[in-house]
Amino acid sequence: MEKFGKSQPVKRVEDVRFLTGQGRYVDDVAPEGALHAYVFRSSVAHAEITGLVLDDARVAPGVHLVLGADDLARAGISEGLLANIITNRDGSKAAAPRRPLLAEGRVRFVGEPIAFIVAETLQQARDAAELIGFDYDDLPAKMALAPGGETLHPEAPDNRAFDWGLGDEAAVEAAIEKAAHVVRLHVEDNRIIANSMEPRGCFAEPEGDRLHVSVNGQGVWGAKRNLARVLGLAPERIRVTNPDVGGGFGMKAFDYPETFLAAHAARVLNRPVRWMSERGEAMMSDNSGRALEHELTLGFDQNLRITAYRVDTKCELGAYNSFMGQGIQTDLFAKVLMGTYDVQATYLHVEGFYTNTTQVDAYRGAGRPEANYALERILDRAARELGVDTFELHRRNFIAPDQFPYVSATGETYDVGEFDRVLSRAESEADRVGFAVRKAESAARGRLRGMGLCYYIESILGNPSETAKVEFNEDGTVSIYVGTQSNGQGHETVYAAFLSDQTGIPADLIHVIQGDSDLIANGGGTGGSRSVTTQNNATLATVARMIEVFIPYLAKKMGVEADEVSFDDETFRAPGSNMTPTFLEAAEMARADGRSDLLTHEETATLPGRSYPNGAHVAEVEVDPETGHVSVERYTVVDDFGNLINPMLVEGQVHGGVVQGIGQALCEHVVYDEDGQLLTASFMDYAMPRAADVPMFKFATEAVPSTANIMGMKGCGEAGTVGSMAATANAVADALWDVGVRQADMPFTPHRVWKMVNDALA
Numbered sequence: 001m002e003k004f005g006k007s008q009p010v011k012r013v014e015d016v017r018f019l020t021g022q023g024r025y026v027d028d029v030a031p032e033g034a035l036h037a038y039v040f041r042s043s044v045a046h047a048e049i050t051g052l053v054l055d056d057a058r059v060a061p062g063v064h065l066v067l068g069a070d071d072l073a074r075a076g077i078s079e080g081l082l083a084n085i086i087t088n089r090d091g092s093k094a095a096a097p098r099r100p101l102l103a104e105g106r107v108r109f110v111g112e113p114i115a116f117i118v119a120e121t122l123q124q125a126r127d128a129a130e131l132i133g134f135d136y137d138d139l140p141a142k143m144a145l146a147p148g149g150e151t152l153h154p155e156a157p158d159n160r161a162f163d164w165g166l167g168d169e170a171a172v173e174a175a176i177e178k179a180a181h182v183v184r185l186h187v188e189d190n191r192i193i194a195n196s197m198e199p200r201g202c203f204a205e206p207e208g209d210r211l212h213v214s215v216n217g218q219g220v221w222g223a224k225r226n227l228a229r230v231l232g233l234a235p236e237r238i239r240v241t242n243p244d245v246g247g248g249f250g251m252k253a254f255d256y257p258e259t260f261l262a263a264h265a266a267r268v269l270n271r272p273v274r275w276m277s278e279r280g281e282a283m284m285s286d287n288s289g290r291a292l293e294h295e296l297t298l299g300f301d302q303n304l305r306i307t308a309y310r311v312d313t314k315c316e317l318g319a320y321n322s323f324m325g326q327g328i329q330t331d332l333f334a335k336v337l338m339g340t341y342d343v344q345a346t347y348l349h350v351e352g353f354y355t356n357t358t359q360v361d362a363y364r365g366a367g368r369p370e371a372n373y374a375l376e377r378i379l380d381r382a383a384r385e386l387g388v389d390t391f392e393l394h395r396r397n398f399i400a401p402d403q404f405p406y407v408s409a410t411g412e413t414y415d416v417g418e419f420d421r422v423l424s425r426a427e428s429e430a431d432r433v434g435f436a437v438r439k440a441e442s443a444a445r446g447r448l449r450g451m452g453l454c455y456y457i458e459s460i461l462g463n464p465s466e467t468a469k470v471e472f473n474e475d476g477t478v479s480i481y482v483g484t485q486s487n488g489q490g491h492e493t494v495y496a497a498f499l500s501d502q503t504g505i506p507a508d509l510i511h512v513i514q515g516d517s518d519l520i521a522n523g524g525g526t527g528g529s530r531s532v533t534t535q536n537n538a539t540l541a542t543v544a545r546m547i548e549v550f551i552p553y554l555a556k557k558m559g560v561e562a563d564e565v566s567f568d569d570e571t572f573r574a575p576g577s578n579m580t581p582t583f584l585e586a587a588e589m590a591r592a593d594g595r596s597d598l599l600t601h602e603e604t605a606t607l608p609g610r611s612y613p614n615g616a617h618v619a620e621v622e623v624d625p626e627t628g629h630v631s632v633e634r635y636t637v638v639d640d641f642g643n644l645i646n647p648m649l650v651e652g653q654v655h656g657g658v659v660q661g662i663g664q665a666l667c668e669h670v671v672y673d674e675d676g677q678l679l680t681a682s683f684m685d686y687a688m689p690r691a692a693d694v695p696m697f698k699f700a701t702e703a704v705p706s707t708a709n710i711m712g713m714k715g716c717g718e719a720g721t722v723g724s725m726a727a728t729a730n731a732v733a734d735a736l737w738d739v740g741v742r743q744a745d746m747p748f749t750p751h752r753v754w755k756m757v758n759d760a761l762a
Helices: 015-019 069-074 122-129 169-177 221-231 257-269 279-285 325-334 368-386 390-397 419-429 432-444 491-503 531-558 583-592 647-666 719-737 750-761
Strands: 035-041 047-053 063-067 113-119 133-138 160-167 181-189 201-207 210-215 238-241 273-276 292-300 306-318 346-354 448-457 465-472 478-482 510-513 600-606 614-623 630-640 697-701
Touching (some): 035 122, 113 257, 169 346, 257 273, 292 368, 419 448, 419 614, 432 448, 465 583, 478 531
Antiparallel strands (some): 181 292, 292 306, 465 600
């Protein structure tokens, strides 16, 4: 481990500026004098637009520009938002209806952009929006997660966007038919809103014949490509930057209409234009997460080994395809379909439906939390129905260590795994042997206590290639330019520490530069827990190149042959020479000699395979049957993240992810009425988890170093969420089982739990 990081718990260097109000977010760095934009949005979920009158708004005080769909068309802005389209079971392509930047002829969800107003002040833009004449004929809102209803798009006449399958359906059905035991379960996975601390925002400004667009996203290169496509500009005329970003969670990974509208407005007016979402606006217009339901079937043999697994899923897309909306509950879900269990007979069938709601896309984990949730819920139910301990049922079906590398039923090559070892550590850390006493103590107080287990596995996603550039500066500092984008993960700390470990350059002299398409040619952005493994792999390649090119130069200085010079992670050395220069000293010599070629180094590297973080979450809850209130009393996580660079940052990532999973399990829930009106559009109505809702976490790691990268690392950014939903839900189900509750779905709000208990006792 020494070679690839000292695994020391270094505090985050960026926290000082964040905690003292010195963060530079997109709304902080917008150009002085920039015009303000406001979006006029649909107040109805489904309607034909019969009239849109913008004239009064255009002459309102302070207004510089008002854009509708017709204005974009006249300006030659004809491209809509992109989406990845999958292939149906029958070989045809899934539905791909146009998603315009501004509504064209029809509105399809509350919050859909209709007009874009640009004024001197935000208040003037808002006032102008009040003058817009918006006439429409209502259409029935399609809200059911099922075929039928008023058609949203001609391309999907029954509102089914796709019908997708993976696996041998006939073989799986045959295996289920002859199984000794069959367990079935209906499971719902509730829709949630990301609610990043900082809402979405952007600004655009002309820079000569170029355009600079700053957006608080999760990378700059996708936005740059799409801006070039939509605006019809050569890519080299566009610069995209990401300043500090206050949370992304997948929701900010993709483009939204406002970025293109602000960019177009800035070009039309030749003035900077800024837009910032408000919280209620964000709840209406940000991509949601999850929103699906499953029919699950497990087959077992006489020895309680799983013989087959079938999943039939209905997932909600919202009114349009978002960028990864079709792929998340199909391709990404499938990557960990069978989890950590040695089963080859699997079938995943997914139908996606359009509804008159906001789009659904990535939310921390993107498909892998959903897959693990479904699998671990039915495995927990199977243990109850088959009369076996759930920990034992897990162990009985784990892929054994000597089976690795293991090719899963859906084609993923798991490189390593010691799942029993990790589970045993979790069982001990959670004090499972003491649970019976704690359960009795709860019962004495009239409470129901439950313990829930989830053993998860995650597949690291995204582009396996990344670029790193290291530059020695005149002031003696070093800059490392990276292709990923921090949204709060601590990249500035971890990348500087890793480069320091590999080169001996003091970490406090290393500046991490990110989020500027002019400064580094390519990058994959952040998402899918890819950042640390891909970026540090690129750093290793860059450091290797630095050593390679410095050695011949230093050999001449030392008076030795190049093959005699070595680098020991801190200094260059050679037998027979007293010179032992550090990298900084070598760079200083090179600068003095005019060797500018030795002062900047850039390499791109590609990981040979994915890594698969995994681990066990054990939640313990207490339920008050009289009120339905659920409290999480204990929570234990034991993860296998392979080798760690900074355990403190890893633990922080897990804590955050666990809280998001507990939040979805206990309180978060997007609710629309039958007309498509969002009823949970503020924090008065949408419950977010608070500090009082979660206990102190017990966290440990059991490292099984990955063989898919030279560092032995496995990503950790999303793992907390991947494991916590099912662990919490299974704990609640365990507590409620004693009073006869058999169907228990998230969110476990007091009213829902109270009703479950009373319905079971009736």
